[in-house]
Amino acid sequence: MTIDQGTAAGSAPPSLIPAHTMALVGTRLRGPVTAVIAAKEAQRYAQAVGDLNPVYFDEAAARSAGYDGLVAPPTFVQYALVQGRPIEETRTDGLFQGDIPLDLAVQRTMFGGEEWDFLAPVLVGDEITAETRLASLDQKEGSKGSFVRITRETTYTNQAGDVVARTRQIGIAR
Amino acid sequence: MTPNQPFIDDVAVGQELPVVVRNASRVQLFMYSAATWNPHRIHYDVDYARFEGHADVIVHGPLQGAWLSQYVTDWAGPQGRIVSLSWQNRASALPELDYEFRGRVTAVEGDMVSLDVWEQSPDGAVLMPGQAAVRLPSRS
Numbered sequence: 001m002t003i004d005q006g007t008a009a010g011s012a013p014p015s016l017i018p019a020h021t022m023a024l025v026g027t028r029l030r031g032p033v034t035a036v037i038a039a040k041e042a043q044r045y046a047q048a049v050g051d052l053n054p055v056y057f058d059e060a061a062a063r064s065a066g067y068d069g070l071v072a073p074p075t076f077v078q079y080a081l082v083q084g085r086p087i088e089e090t091r092t093d094g095l096f097q098g099d100i101p102l103d104l105a106v107q108r109t110m111f112g113g114e115e116w117d118f119l120a121p122v123l124v125g126d127e128i129t130a131e132t133r134l135a136s137l138d139q140k141e142g143s144k145g146s147f148v149r150i151t152r153e154t155t156y157t158n159q160a161g162d163v164v165a166r167t168r169q170i171g172i173a174r
Numbered sequence: 175m176t177p178n179q180p181f182i183d184d185v186a187v188g189q190e191l192p193v194v195v196r197n198a199s200r201v202q203l204f205m206y207s208a209a210t211w212n213p214h215r216i217h218y219d220v221d222y223a224r225f226e227g228h229a230d231v232i233v234h235g236p237l238q239g240a241w242l243s244q245y246v247t248d249w250a251g252p253q254g255r256i257v258s259l260s261w262q263n264r265a266s267a268l269p270e271l272d273y274e275f276r277g278r279v280t281a282v283e284g285d286m287v288s289l290d291v292w293e294q295s296p297d298g299a300v301l302m303p304g305q306a307a308v309r310l311p312s313r314s
Contacts, residue, residue, distance in 0.1 A: 041209075044208075047205070048202065048208070049241065050202065050244075051247075053244070054252075066252075074256055074259070084211065087213075090213050093215055093216070093222070094213040095214050108226075111234075111235035112235075113239075113260065113261050113262035113304075115258075116260065118256050
């Protein structure tokens with residue numbers, strides 16, 4: 001039997017996504033978890049970023065800007081929801097084990113970007129609940145070979161039941 | 175109103191935002207890891223970062239995203255509101271180098287301004303392209 005070169009070159013590359021991993025699309029990966037937005041944590045985050053906007057530090061400035069109190073930096077909310085873990089649970093690379101690792105035929109996952117919708121301000125004292133779902137897994141062919149684009153979508157809801165933010169976090173696994 | 179408050183009336187498609195330069199010290203990388211409870215060694219352990227193939231410790235992708243968010247909210251002023259923001263991290267950024275943040279108005283509709291915003295490497299390449307939308311107050 002001869003192999004037609006054109007057919008071989010045009011055949012689909014092997015899948016990096018096993019069926020049992022693909023079956024997780026649409027399911028919940030984390031949460032619901034709840035945390036109260038603390039001024040000190042939000043301000044430490046702002047200082048670490050180098051964002052000294054007075055609306056994060058001075059209640060009068062926040063009120064004169066039209067907020068009902070001290071506000072948190074827009075992207076802080078995801079770190080307010082990070083759960084503390086013992087150091088013994090870290091891996092060689094320093095990251096924590098677990099968090100429902102996705103079984104993919106890849107070596108490493110890199111941070112690829114984020115997409116945010118900011119629907120309402122997050123204020124100090126708000127009680128925020130987060131829930132993360134696996135939104136999609138897409139295999140793509142790039143110049144450096146096949147990779148998987150992982151999209152995790154997190155919804156943040158405040159104590160009044162209003163969705164205050166939504167984020168889609170993109171991971172690139174190759 | 176504070177002097178740094180832009181109004182929707184004065185914004186036009188094609189307008190460029192002022193350039194802002196960011197440069198992360200190693201101390202800043204450490205503080206950002208601490209403030210976000212991020213133990214990943216590629217951000218503070220040079221030997222480990224090199225083992226993973228990086229030239230040095232690398233700047234967190236989300237820290238650059240937070241810089242982009244700040245770039246937009248600083249421009250929007252105290253009465254402006256950020257509505258959406260997205261970015262793609264194309265490659266790693268290193269500490270102690272200057273990265274430029276730039277932006278341009280792509281659409282104005284009602285009180286909503288759409289922006290292309292991006293971070294450039296020291297060699298001028300677009301390292302982190304993004305889009306944002308903000309609401310601005312009106313003069314009337």
